[in-house]
Amino acid sequence: MPRRLEIEKALAWAFxxxxxxxTRPGGRIKTLGLPAVWGRIDKFGELLELVDEDGLNQWGVFADPFAVTAPHPDAIAIAETVKALGLLALDLPADWDPLGDVELGDDRAAVLARAVA
Known part of the structure; x- marks a missing residue:
């Protein structure tokens, strides 16, 4: 039976x-095995480097340099779906106004244009 999650929980789990x-672009998933003490210190140094460099991976989240497994396929499917949302084109009626009774004065058209963008 498929597992069901609320959308917020599914997104949190995935991202x-x-x-x-x-891993970060150019990186790889590392196998930790049983490293010596100095190996652990080196790993901590790699973690600290994330603060000073672009540590985002292909999904736009900070990569886990200690990961020993790949992301779950369902998480990848969720991420690809979220990414595809940015490709959708909105087809709104010309008179669309979600703010209806909100008083915005002369800025109304600019606010609505920003909301659509």
Missing amino acids: RDELPKT
Whole structure:
């Protein structure tokens, strides 16, 4: 039976828990094994480097340099769906006004244009 989650929980799971498992561009998923003490210190140094560099991965989240598994396929499907939302074109009626009774004065047209954009 398929597991069902509320949309907010599914997005949090995908973007917070799973997608960080994809490393930064050019990186790879590392196998930790049983590193020596100095190996752990090196790993901590790599984590600190994320503060000073662009540590975002292909999904726009900070990569987990300690990940030992890839993201779950469902998380990747969620991310691809979210990305595709940006490709949708809005087909709104010319007289569309979601703010109806809100007083905006002369700025009304600019506010609505920004909302659509």
